[in-house]
Amino acid sequence: MAEPVLEMRGVSKSFGATDALKDVSLSLMAGEIHALVGENGAGKSTLIKAMTGIHRPSAGTILMDGREVAFRDSGAAQQAGVAAIYQEPMVFPDLSVAENIFISHRDRPQLIDWGRMNEEAAEIIARLGVRLDPRRAASELTLAEQQTVEIARAISLKVRVLIMDEPSASLSDHEVRRLFGIARALRDAGVAVLYISHRLEEIFALSDRVTVMRDGRHISTRPTAETTQAGLIAEMVGRDMAGRFARMPGQAREEVMLRVAGLGRAGAFADISFEVRAGEIVCLSGLVGARRTDVALALFGIAPADAGRIELAGQAVRIASPKDAMRLGIAYVSEDRRRLGLALGESIAANITLPALPRYTGALGRIDRLRELADAEGFARRLNIRAPGVTVPAGTLSGGNQQKVMLAKWLNMAPKVLIVDEPTRGIDIGAKAEVHALMRALAGQGVAILVISSDLPEVLSLADRVLVMREGRLAGEFPGETATDEAVMRLAVGAV
Amino acid sequence: MFDRIPAQTLRLLILLAVFAGVVLFFAAVIDGYLNARLFNRISTSVAIIALIATGQAFVVLTRNIDLSVGSVVGCVAYFVGGLLALWPGMPPLAVALLAVLIGAGFGAVNGFLVARFGLPSIIVTLATLAIFRSILVQSSDGASITTDSLPAWVPGFAQANAFTLGELQLRWMVVVTLVVVLAAHLFLTRLRAGRRFFAIGSNPDAARFAGIDAARTVFLAFVISGALAGLAGFMFLSRFGNITVVAGLGFELKSVGAVVVGGVNIFGGSGNVIGVLVGAALIDLIDTSLVRWELVSEFWREAVLGLLILAAVVADALLSRRLMARRRRAAAGAAAAAPAIGEGRT
Amino acid sequence: MSERGLAGRLRAQLASWEGFLLLVVVLLVALNAVATPYFLTVQNQINLFQLSIEKIIVALVMTFVIINGEIDLSVASVMGLAACAFGWLFQQGMPAGLAVAVVLGIGILCGAFNAFFVVAVGLPSLVVTLATLIAFRGMARILVEDRGIGGFPDWFNRLGQQPLVGPFPMALLVFAVLAAVAFFVLQRTAFGRRVYFIGLSREVAAFSGVDVGRVKAAVFVASGLVAALAGLLYAARVGSVRGDVALGFELDIITIVLLGGVSIFGGVGTVTGTLLSILIVLNLRNGMALANITGHIQTGVLGVLLILSVMVPTIRGWAARLFGGGEAVR
Amino acid sequence: ADTIMAEKGKAVNMVLLPKFLGILPFDQANRGAEEAHKELGNTGTLLYTGPTPENSVAGQIEILTTATSQGQNVVMLSNNAGDQIAPAAEAAQAAGTKVVTWDSPIPSGKGESLFVAQVDFGSIGTVMADMALSIIGPDGGEFAVLSATPDAANQNAWIAAMVEALKDPKYAKIKLVDTVYGDDQSEVSYNRALALVDKYPDLKLIMAPTTVGIQAAAKAMQDEGLCDKVKVSGLGLPAEMVSYTLNGCAPEFALWSFVDLGYLTYYTSYLLATGALKGEVGETFNAGRMGDFTIEEDPGRAGAKRVLMGPFTVYTKDNVEAAAK
Numbered sequence A: 001m002a003e004p005v006l007e008m009r010g011v012s013k014s015f016g017a018t019d020a021l022k023d024v025s026l027s028l029m030a031g032e033i034h035a036l037v038g039e040n041g042a043g044k045s046t047l048i049k050a051m052t053g054i055h056r057p058s059a060g061t062i063l064m065d066g067r068e069v070a071f072r073d074s075g076a077a078q079q080a081g082v083a084a085i086y087q088e089p090m091v092f093p094d095l096s097v098a099e100n101i102f103i104s105h106r107d108r109p110q111l112i113d114w115g116r117m118n119e120e121a122a123e124i125i126a127r128l129g130v131r132l133d134p135r136r137a138a139s140e141l142t143l144a145e146q147q148t149v150e151i152a153r154a155i156s157l158k159v160r161v162l163i164m165d166e167p168s169a170s171l172s173d174h175e176v177r178r179l180f181g182i183a184r185a186l187r188d189a190g191v192a193v194l195y196i197s198h199r200l201e202e203i204f205a206l207s208d209r210v211t212v213m214r215d216g217r218h219i220s221t222r223p224t225a226e227t228t229q230a231g232l233i234a235e236m237v238g239r240d241m242a243g244r245f246a247r248m249p250g251q252a253r254e255e256v257m258l259r260v261a262g263l264g265r266a267g268a269f270a271d272i273s274f275e276v277r278a279g280e281i282v283c284l285s286g287l288v289g290a291r292r293t294d295v296a297l298a299l300f301g302i303a304p305a306d307a308g309r310i311e312l313a314g315q316a317v318r319i320a321s322p323k324d325a326m327r328l329g330i331a332y333v334s335e336d337r338r339r340l341g342l343a344l345g346e347s348i349a350a351n352i353t354l355p356a357l358p359r360y361t362g363a364l365g366r367i368d369r370l371r372e373l374a375d376a377e378g379f380a381r382r383l384n385i386r387a388p389g390v391t392v393p394a395g396t397l398s399g400g401n402q403q404k405v406m407l408a409k410w411l412n413m414a415p416k417v418l419i420v421d422e423p424t425r426g427i428d429i430g431a432k433a434e435v436h437a438l439m440r441a442l443a444g445q446g447v448a449i450l451v452i453s454s455d456l457p458e459v460l461s462l463a464d465r466v467l468v469m470r471e472g473r474l475a476g477e478f479p480g481e482t483a484t485d486e487a488v489m490r491l492a493v494g495a496v
Numbered sequence B: 001m002f003d004r005i006p007a008q009t010l011r012l013l014i015l016l017a018v019f020a021g022v023v024l025f026f027a028a029v030i031d032g033y034l035n036a037r038l039f040n041r042i043s044t045s046v047a048i049i050a051l052i053a054t055g056q057a058f059v060v061l062t063r064n065i066d067l068s069v070g071s072v073v074g075c076v077a078y079f080v081g082g083l084l085a086l087w088p089g090m091p092p093l094a095v096a097l098l099a100v101l102i103g104a105g106f107g108a109v110n111g112f113l114v115a116r117f118g119l120p121s122i123i124v125t126l127a128t129l130a131i132f133r134s135i136l137v138q139s140s141d142g143a144s145i146t147t148d149s150l151p152a153w154v155p156g157f158a159q160a161n162a163f164t165l166g167e168l169q170l171r172w173m174v175v176v177t178l179v180v181v182l183a184a185h186l187f188l189t190r191l192r193a194g195r196r197f198f199a200i201g202s203n204p205d206a207a208r209f210a211g212i213d214a215a216r217t218v219f220l221a222f223v224i225s226g227a228l229a230g231l232a233g234f235m236f237l238s239r240f241g242n243i244t245v246v247a248g249l250g251f252e253l254k255s256v257g258a259v260v261v262g263g264v265n266i267f268g269g270s271g272n273v274i275g276v277l278v279g280a281a282l283i284d285l286i287d288t289s290l291v292r293w294e295l296v297s298e299f300w301r302e303a304v305l306g307l308l309i310l311a312a313v314v315a316d317a318l319l320s321r322r323l324m325a326r327r328r329r330a331a332a333g334a335a336a337a338a339p340a341i342g343e344g345r346t
Numbered sequence C: 001m002s003e004r005g006l007a008g009r010l011r012a013q014l015a016s017w018e019g020f021l022l023l024v025v026v027l028l029v030a031l032n033a034v035a036t037p038y039f040l041t042v043q044n045q046i047n048l049f050q051l052s053i054e055k056i057i058v059a060l061v062m063t064f065v066i067i068n069g070e071i072d073l074s075v076a077s078v079m080g081l082a083a084c085a086f087g088w089l090f091q092q093g094m095p096a097g098l099a100v101a102v103v104l105g106i107g108i109l110c111g112a113f114n115a116f117f118v119v120a121v122g123l124p125s126l127v128v129t130l131a132t133l134i135a136f137r138g139m140a141r142i143l144v145e146d147r148g149i150g151g152f153p154d155w156f157n158r159l160g161q162q163p164l165v166g167p168f169p170m171a172l173l174v175f176a177v178l179a180a181v182a183f184f185v186l187q188r189t190a191f192g193r194r195v196y197f198i199g200l201s202r203e204v205a206a207f208s209g210v211d212v213g214r215v216k217a218a219v220f221v222a223s224g225l226v227a228a229l230a231g232l233l234y235a236a237r238v239g240s241v242r243g244d245v246a247l248g249f250e251l252d253i254i255t256i257v258l259l260g261g262v263s264i265f266g267g268v269g270t271v272t273g274t275l276l277s278i279l280i281v282l283n284l285r286n287g288m289a290l291a292n293i294t295g296h297i298q299t300g301v302l303g304v305l306l307i308l309s310v311m312v313p314t315i316r317g318w319a320a321r322l323f324g325g326g327e328a329v330r
Numbered sequence D: 001a002d003t004i005m006a007e008k009g010k011a012v013n014m015v016l017l018p019k020f021l022g023i024l025p026f027d028q029a030n031r032g033a034e035e036a037h038k039e040l041g042n043t044g045t046l047l048y049t050g051p052t053p054e055n056s057v058a059g060q061i062e063i064l065t066t067a068t069s070q071g072q073n074v075v076m077l078s079n080n081a082g083d084q085i086a087p088a089a090e091a092a093q094a095a096g097t098k099v100v101t102w103d104s105p106i107p108s109g110k111g112e113s114l115f116v117a118q119v120d121f122g123s124i125g126t127v128m129a130d131m132a133l134s135i136i137g138p139d140g141g142e143f144a145v146l147s148a149t150p151d152a153a154n155q156n157a158w159i160a161a162m163v164e165a166l167k168d169p170k171y172a173k174i175k176l177v178d179t180v181y182g183d184d185q186s187e188v189s190y191n192r193a194l195a196l197v198d199k200y201p202d203l204k205l206i207m208a209p210t211t212v213g214i215q216a217a218a219k220a221m222q223d224e225g226l227c228d229k230v231k232v233s234g235l236g237l238p239a240e241m242v243s244y245t246l247n248g249c250a251p252e253f254a255l256w257s258f259v260d261l262g263y264l265t266y267y268t269s270y271l272l273a274t275g276a277l278k279g280e281v282g283e284t285f286n287a288g289r290m291g292d293f294t295i296e297e298d299p300g301r302a303g304a305k306r307v308l309m310g311p312f313t314v315y316t317k318d319n320v321e322a323a324a325k
């Protein structure tokens, strides 16, 4: 085989007391798709940030074409042909789609030809199989569209190494397939692709070799063909996960907890009717952009509906603000963790108790900090949140662990109706199983749960009932046991 | 019908409409208001603050602020005046260049501290606002620059007309400012180097991840701000002749006011220097016109000025928000709806 | 595994921003005490506070405003308006006691006015309060024009100028009480917690059911009220008012708050930091004044101190890198 | 009564406190004070210190209080804080630090031992009215005042005195139409002057009782080619005004000597601090090269006492060049 294009030798990195990387070695060959898997907090994102010069490794060396390199910043990495799509969407909200794609290119002329730039951007976006006006401001884009823009930015560069950190997390199946096509084309053109994902199906569908990391260490690297799902999982978590995602019998009770009739909001969705019983898990499925989030936002009072009615436990209710919703016992776990979910500069404990603060306050509004810490630590244990303590800022956790903190925050409210939007996006397989188990347990306690998820296997294993949305309307409904990916997909894309 | 116009242009048009509305209002309440003198007065007095505000806009676009501009204007006016008193023979172009360089030097101090060490610009420039002024007071020793100590071409420059059209006069000073604003506008909209200012202000983290050299761009923004404040300092010297240690006092808030009224997002990332020019002109127009309005006595002027500025900003914000919303609704369909949360950004 | 135990907490404190500020305070006091015999007298210590009492009182509430992610540039103008309104009402024959109450009401109105445009209209507070900085000052001018108004009742002037309890004048006691209240509310209550969250991310706060508008409005109203109170204290301290009362104080107040470690972007900072910063600024100014250093040099030195203070983390970073530690956590 | 003479060589710690540092008139006053300091062989210190322009009021109060803490013997104050400084001045007196004002007094007279007045405030009003009359001419016309800030106590007193003087029938034809404020900043004053011209098309004169304002207004009129129509007058420094006087933009203006004012203030303060002078009305003392002065009631401020330096000089093209040197 050829020389590795990029090689890391004995790289370590620590953040204060946390050792995110310990003596990790990894080599990427030209013309391979190399998968990187590992639990949340295993150090995957840190590893790639060390590759692209965003973090300076505490020890170890990075070589390109056998020569040692030290990228000053990610600009230097890009010039050397190393580009990355990071886990967190990193768009420039005030710039247009086209500018977002080309802003960091150094090989373009100083004088901007807007017309040509828009054309080129449109071409690149078209390669991704997405329709997106290159002149639109990025601030108007949905999360998924932002992700698309980032992918477009990365593939527009002349790269020798392309790193993708969970690019599929907010993409639809269709878009993921196009992404795979592009990754393969790049591989065939001799690019080394490093691909990080928690979806093991993708790993097996796409990659040539796979590396497993655990607790900041390199565990193994071998050809994908020589591994099995069970084997990878075992290496990732260090234990056996067989049978974790099997369907469980439903626990729905008689009582209808949430009923929605003819709900609509101009310009977003219309005529949405469904019900969720106590103890039932209903999944709202559909393509990204089907306006599922908007329905949730209406139920949570962020963008209230302007038509239809909402009943809670048989009572008609008006929900005009999140406060109303919360008073009625509705909790909403947002899909956009960084922007809407957590205040990254605040401690884990403060984030967890924020929605339920009145419960912790005594005379004169004083917060009972001991109780707050105790509860937060309880959640950290239950959800297996990896953190040096609950008083550290939430922003220092890995993406998956942040996701768990966000769940804890809403569970702490003890809701009657729990709406979770993409609950396991970016969560590792072990944690995903934990989250699923947690939701089943909650359902068992009589909580009505509405899950919005673009992850079909998740929907199929979790749902008592599956609702499908398309273009702002309900397209159909299946009982959980009889739903199949094919049937759901057909409804979602509107095929007959 | 608004669909074709880019958002920034639309904002500018609205701002111009507000400007026109203010002019019409004063024309209705003040006798003999609309004449050539109005144009001559406003254009010349805006020339200086518009330059400073243009520099300020570069800084604000990168999500920073430069509060030291007033002190820079004062220092440059004073030092250049002092040097001219020593060497009256310096050629005019060299003097202007010197002013720009001194200003850029002050800006570089700010830029170095902010960009190299990642210090918050508001603190750095709050500090240099005081430090630069102290240097001025300390070195002036109570002596002021007077017109008599300057070569005749210096005060002459402020008076020189580039064109006259009947009563309308366009001073060279105004022409210089217009050229600078136009150049800044082209730089910011047409050159890749210019777009970086927007990118950094729009999302500093993303800029880092995308490999944009944020430090260099921010440094440059401060140098530009300092340089334009320096040029403004020279114009200040030329126009007012008498420079004491209070010269330029308060320009920091005036320039920030012009920038935000002109539609630059105070949190960076979006804006337009033509808008800044209009913003500067709007504030100056209101201020100057109020002095002439019989109904408003000297003691009412400030109160009315503050409320009028507020009204102008509110009108501008509401108008552009409504137009944007209508446009978004028109474009709706597949596109995402308006975010329900999020004040401020328009 | 959070750091527990007294020793650990103490170490954490000292490593923190507040620890650093405390060190500076101790050094300054020691330096001043050695440098001049006039420094460590009761009267000088009281003067030290008394001379800037209005600024430091408003700095307490400005801490809330800035942590909340906003700014209030109009405070000094509210102080001026309050003082002038008091003078005017008194001149019109209103009993001083009643006038005090009315003026506090005016302060609340000023705060509510700012809050309306920031919260309900959704304009950036920098713009709104820049405009009201001009407008409120203008209203003060309308009331007093070019006059100075004085001759307030004795009890009023006494409250501002004579000791009330022991050697302490009322303003100092007001400050102490307000500082305690500010500390409790910001650091210990649910309201304070919400102020922080809104400053860090108002979207997150809103999505967590925090009534962002209400909290912001409350903070602005408090700012107006406290500024008006400060204006009254000023009137009592100097015994007369004019249109330029407290002109330009806003920059000094903001300087104090920022030096105390409050982030201009919101969400970061403490009342303790502001209090320590107050001690630093007051001691530094007083020490320099006693050493006959003139005004502009004083402000220059304060400017340098301001820059040095924000450079401390950088300097610490250098030290850390020198000794092989990791990058500082941001 | 006997003329009180200063006893040289005593140790008196003195502070000269201007409105703020950095402008010429105050530096000139300091020159005068230093001259007297040497002359009297004071073995104490003379400290020239002041606040920054933007922090003048609070700064003056602070410096006066600090001087009290330091046990300075006398503070010579050009008051910019109006009556706001009175409590601090009273505290200073109570602690044994004398407060002598010059240039601008404490309006209520509280806490002030004496005021060294540059000229009689009432007569400034008359002089300004006279200059206005002589410039506008017997046919009469409109004029406006461009002052410093609305809070400037001395300017306000002078303008009030002028308004009082204008009531005399001999000024019946000249009409004061407006008063505006240039904040003692060149650019504001300049723009205000132009706005006045726009607002009053028949304006004949701008009267600026401030050295910054008169200079800016004269320049504005000259720049706009309006000198034939609108003249400028007021109080100005000859060095700054000479060209405008020669070219007719500002044919007449007035001022006194700040060097002399500093010198006289120093003498008065020294005498007061050494106890030679009690500070009672009627006491006469000798102030070196400036001759003898007598403490008198201040006619403008009930209960307050002053030492009147007077007279001042009206500058025209005949004498301005010599004074500018």
Ligand SMILES: Nc1ncnc2c1ncn2[C@@H]1O[C@H](COP(=O)(O)OP(=O)(O)OP(=O)(O)O)[C@@H](O)[C@H]1O
Residues within 6 Å of the ligand: A015, A018, A019, A020, A038, A039, A040, A041, A042, A043, A044, A045, A046, A047, A087, A386, A395, A396, A397, A398, A399, A400, A401, A426, A428, C329, C330
């Ligand atoms: N900026 C930082 N400051 C402090 N700790 C950090 C920082 N970034 C990452 N860490 C820590 O480093 C470890 C590895 O994090 P990393 O983001 O690399 O994990 P990951 O494998 O990408 O996880 P995920 O799958 O959840 O994205 C975690 O324990 C995390 O808390």
Ligand SMILES: Nc1ncnc2c1ncn2[C@@H]1O[C@H](COP(=O)(O)OP(=O)(O)OP(=O)(O)O)[C@@H](O)[C@H]1O
Residues within 6 Å of the ligand: A139, A140, A141, A142, A143, A144, A170, A286, A287, A288, A289, A290, A291, A292, A293, A294, A297, A335, A421, A452, A454, B336, B337, B338, B339, B340
């Ligand atoms: N960047 C953003 N800024 C503001 N609001 C956003 C943003 N992204 C998403 N939203 C809100 O969330 C909604 C998301 O709708 P989207 O079109 O993504 O449908 P969806 O069915 O929820 O898709 P998904 O599968 O991502 O949940 C938007 O209409 C908007 O209200």
Ligand SMILES: [Mg+2]
Residues within 6 Å of the ligand: A044, A045, A046, A087, A165, A398, A399
């Ligand atoms: Mg990661």
Ligand SMILES: [Mg+2]
Residues within 6 Å of the ligand: A292, A293, A294, A335, A421
């Ligand atoms: Mg969604």
